[in-house]
Amino acid sequence: MDNLDTSGIDPEILNDPVFQELMAEGLAIQDRFSAEPVYAKTGKGYLKSVGVEEIKKVKEEQRAKRESESAGD
Amino acid sequence: MARSAKWLEVFTWKMVTAQNEVLCLAKNALHKPTSDGHEETRELWEKCHREVMTLDEAVELCRRCHRMAPFCFYNGNTFASIMALVIKKLELDPEQHVIIRSLVGHIVAGWRRGKRRRRFGFFVNRSIDVSSIAVG
Numbered sequence: 126m127d128n129l130d131t132s133g134i135d136p137e138i139l140n141d142p143v144f145q146e147l148m149a150e151g152l153a154i155q156d157r158f159s160a161e162p163v164y165a166k167t168g169k170g171y172l173k174s175v176g177v178e179e180i181k182k183v184k185e186e187q188r189a190k191r192e193s194e195s196a197g198d
Numbered sequence: 199m200a201r202s203a204k205w206l207e208v209f210t211w212k213m214v215t216a217q218n219e220v221l222c223l224a225k226n227a228l229h230k231p232t233s234d235g236h237e238e239t240r241e242l243w244e245k246c247h248r249e250v251m252t253l254d255e256a257v258e259l260c261r262r263c264h265r266m267a268p269f270c271f272y273n274g275n276t277f278a279s280i281m282a283l284v285i286k287k288l289e290l291d292p293e294q295h296v297i298i299r300s301l302v303g304h305i306v307a308g309w310r311r312g313k314r315r316r317r318f319g320f321f322v323n324r325s326i327d328v329s330s331i332a333v334g
Contacts, residue, residue, distance in 0.1 A: 129224060130223065131219075134219055134220070135212065138212055138216045139216070141213070143209075143213070144213055144216065144217070146283055146286075147209075147217055147279055147280065147283050148220050150283045151217055151221050151276065151279035152221070154275060154278065154279060154282065154303070155224060155225065157275075158272065158275040158307065160225060160227050162232075162270070164264055164267070164273070164307070164308035165235065165265055165267035165273070168265075168308075169308060169309075170264070170265075170274060170309055171274070171307065171308075172278075172303060172307035175300075179296055179300075183293050184293060186292065187292060187293060
């Protein structure tokens, strides 16, 4: 984000905390989307799969948290 | 349990446009409105985004706007990131958050259609307690 030339964007929007969060969300998932408007052209969109890694990681974190909580009882 | 809210109220068209500009900048892509989709999409967004709606109606608006392709590039990411932020602001447990964000992303991207989309609305309205809305 820091190395993007955002000088053309209204500073009021650029400094809006909601917009800053929105940019972070968009940039984080950017590589999963096609640049071209394939959905408009074909009626079927494109989204690159991230597989099960994310949900697996969350489950492991949840399990570790539960275990540490029960160990502290 | 409040299932309807002004989910998209804070996301003005100026903000949507700026989001697309940033995403295009990040990939050295051309940020430009389309001649056939931009005006129609802007009108739809400005007419609807401040309204009270269910979460699945908000998802549907983002999906429609993605399909209408108001910009030359990165329409999907522009509208999917809006819904990703809305979902992030819900107080969901981490597992539920990942599942719902993924479902929403697929719908806005144009992957899930018909029955699957309707099932999503049913699922979301049943599983989310949206009494604590923190967007904005």
